[in-house]
Amino acid sequence: MALDKTEIEKIAHLARLHIGESETEEVTTRITDILALIDQMQSVDTEVVEPLAHPLDLVQRLRADAITEGNQRDKLQKLAPASEDGLYLVPKVLE
Amino acid sequence: MINCTVAETSAALAAGDISSVEITQAYLDRIATLNGELNAFITVCENSALLQAKAADDARANGNDRPLLGIPLAHKDIFCTKDILTTCGSRMLHNFVSPYNATVVERFIDAGTVLLGKTNMDEFAMGSSNETSFFGDVKNPWNTECVPGGSSGGSAAAVAADLCAMATGTDTGGSIRQPAAFCGVTGLKPSYGRVSRWGMIAFASSLDQAGPITKSAEDAALMLNVMSGLDKKDSTSIDRPIEDFTATLNQPLKGLRIGVPKQHFADGLSMEVEQAIRNALAEYEKLGATIKEMDLTNSHLSVSAYYVVAPAEASANLSRFDGVRYGHRCEDPTDLEDMYKRTRSEGFGEEVKRRIMIGTYALSAGYYDAYYRKAQKIRRLIKDDFDRAFEEVDVIIGPTSPHTAFKLGSKADPVSMYLEDIYTIAVNLAGLPAASIPAGIANGLPIGMQIIGKYFDEAKILNVAHQFQQHTDWHKQKSTAITAASGES
Numbered sequence: 001m002a003l004d005k006t007e008i009e010k011i012a013h014l015a016r017l018h019i020g021e022s023e024t025e026e027v028t029t030r031i032t033d034i035l036a037l038i039d040q041m042q043s044v045d046t047e048v049v050e051p052l053a054h055p056l057d058l059v060q061r062l063r064a065d066a067i068t069e070g071n072q073r074d075k076l077q078k079l080a081p082a083s084e085d086g087l088y089l090v091p092k093v094l095e
Numbered sequence: 096m097i098n099c100t101v102a103e104t105s106a107a108l109a110a111g112d113i114s115s116v117e118i119t120q121a122y123l124d125r126i127a128t129l130n131g132e133l134n135a136f137i138t139v140c141e142n143s144a145l146l147q148a149k150a151a152d153d154a155r156a157n158g159n160d161r162p163l164l165g166i167p168l169a170h171k172d173i174f175c176t177k178d179i180l181t182t183c184g185s186r187m188l189h190n191f192v193s194p195y196n197a198t199v200v201e202r203f204i205d206a207g208t209v210l211l212g213k214t215n216m217d218e219f220a221m222g223s224s225n226e227t228s229f230f231g232d233v234k235n236p237w238n239t240e241c242v243p244g245g246s247s248g249g250s251a252a253a254v255a256a257d258l259c260a261m262a263t264g265t266d267t268g269g270s271i272r273q274p275a276a277f278c279g280v281t282g283l284k285p286s287y288g289r290v291s292r293w294g295m296i297a298f299a300s301s302l303d304q305a306g307p308i309t310k311s312a313e314d315a316a317l318m319l320n321v322m323s324g325l326d327k328k329d330s331t332s333i334d335r336p337i338e339d340f341t342a343t344l345n346q347p348l349k350g351l352r353i354g355v356p357k358q359h360f361a362d363g364l365s366m367e368v369e370q371a372i373r374n375a376l377a378e379y380e381k382l383g384a385t386i387k388e389m390d391l392t393n394s395h396l397s398v399s400a401y402y403v404v405a406p407a408e409a410s411a412n413l414s415r416f417d418g419v420r421y422g423h424r425c426e427d428p429t430d431l432e433d434m435y436k437r438t439r440s441e442g443f444g445e446e447v448k449r450r451i452m453i454g455t456y457a458l459s460a461g462y463y464d465a466y467y468r469k470a471q472k473i474r475r476l477i478k479d480d481f482d483r484a485f486e487e488v489d490v491i492i493g494p495t496s497p498h499t500a501f502k503l504g505s506k507a508d509p510v511s512m513y514l515e516d517i518y519t520i521a522v523n524l525a526g527l528p529a530a531s532i533p534a535g536i537a538n539g540l541p542i543g544m545q546i547i548g549k550y551f552d553e554a555k556i557l558n559v560a561h562q563f564q565q566h567t568d569w570h571k572q573k574s575t576a577i578t579a580a581s582g583e584s
Binding site: 003008011012014015016017018019027030031033034035036037038039040041042044046049050051052053054055056058060061063072075076079080081082088090091092093 | 191192194286287288301327330331333334393395396398399400402403410414417418419420421422423424428429430431432433434435436437439440443448449451452453455456457459465466468469470471472473474475476478508509510513525526527550
């Protein structure tokens with residue numbers, strides 16, 4: 001399935017990526033090529049096939065809803081590009 | 096000593112012929128000599144390695160005799176290592192010093208190993224040539240104009256060039272096996288769930304699995320003994336009894352039933368690779384195995400299904416990289432959306448962005464059934480093919496890759512790069528274990544042979560690989576290019 005420039009821009013926005021004006025054409029071509037590869041699987045009828053989410057059809061193991069980790073806020077926030085008073089800083093969201 | 100296997104080094108350490116400090120220093124010297132050319136390591140941990148080696152020697156003096164005590168290893172830079180840079184080959188994490196250890200890392204610490212450093216890789220493990228790394232290409236030690244394979248290219252090159260005794264890798268679509276094949280070393284992708292994924296930076300969660308990259312099948316068994324086992328922190332980790340994977344290495348192969356899939360010997364396979372694998376199969380027949388030609392009918396669909404499942408899961412996993420809590424953030428964002436978009440566009444490379452977009456598209460409203468659900472149905476067909484095959488055979492053998500290592504820069508088109516993994520991807524979709532071991536050399540480059548086993552039958556794969564290595568010496572062949580470069584005789 002061939003995609004056009006508008007669709008590529010929409011996907012980029014959904015993925016929170018910025019595609020520069022000069023890159024759009026190449027990105028569109030590459031992604032269209034990859035979708036053509038992917039579309040090979042459409043040639044097989046899978047109407048009655050059960051989808052496989054886990055190779056052994058296992059489900060996730062559950063655990064008790066209990067706190068197991070200590071508070072490491074200060075240590076973890078040291079990794080942040082910007083933080084203050086225990087809060088992560090981002091550009092202003094509300095005026 | 097640096098070219099010895101882990102088993103040999105372990106014996107020498109136990110006998111007191113060498114200390115861990117001596118062997119660690121020898122590897123550090125080798126890294127200092129060769130890493131400039133090979134670029135296999137992103138980070139070298141010289142000081143902490145020597146301290147760990149000293150601690151291992153002290154522990155041995157106090158009676159500790161665990162098999163991997165004092166053995167120097169390297170971790171792929173996808174594993175979180177406490178207080179050590181963990182980049183995943185990406186600009187996004189170029190400054191990320193992990194606050195904790197992955198379970199795999201923790202287990203090797205408990206085993207008394209020495210961490211030499213973190214190896215280069217394709218960015219977020221997305222690639223088959225190690226050319227997508229933000230930290231530059233890794234060179235193949237056999238021919239530095241060629242790629243080492245990927246995504247665990249740094250680990251495979253480091254083991255091949257004797258920059259470490261052993262290394263970890265991860266395999267989502269062939270990322271342990273294909274670089275092992277290209278670099279002439281042994282690599283094992285365990286069954287899905289065998290090894291904990293906790294602290295291993297996620298690419299495609301329903302496919303990712305960590306495994307060993309080593310100089311022999313015996314070494315892979317020694318590593319898997321340490322790596323595998325239930326981890327409650329990974330909800331997909333499988334609860335199975337602890338196994339000793341070295342216990343059955345020496346079982347005779349008489350009566351072994353080997354399946355040879357027609358589809359893995361089809362168009363596109365190079366003559367040299369085919370010949371090497373046929374020769375290996377003849378060797379197995381001499382050892383008492385029987386060969387049965389068989390079909391994996393849906394294997395041609397594996398690459399297309401994979402390029403839905405893996406990018407879809409990646410697009411979700413990589414949404415966490417938003418410039419808020421860790422890693423790269425763009426300069427002077429004007430608003431939140433600008434921050435997300437520029438941070439991610441600057442932080443991710445071309446291939447990663449491409450896969451995020453493919454995955455985003457496949458999961459976007461109205462396309463789920465046509466793509467992700469369809470791909471999951473193809474996964475079922477591929478798994479069913481293997482289940483049927485394993486009713487009649489014990490292992491499946493074929494080439495790991497259609498050809499030997501290709502030239503750097505020779506595959507600019509993503510689709511041709513994706514087709515590199517044509518023989519390995521189905522194994523991940525089915526969640527099966529599989530190894531690649533050296534089985535020949537053509538034009539100065541190694542040839543890899545893939546051995547696929549039943550679920551949780553890693554012991555059988557390693558037995559089959561080990562017996563081959565007892566009767567052939569392909570795994571002992573070394574690149575002459577690199578021995579000359581390092582000034583050894």
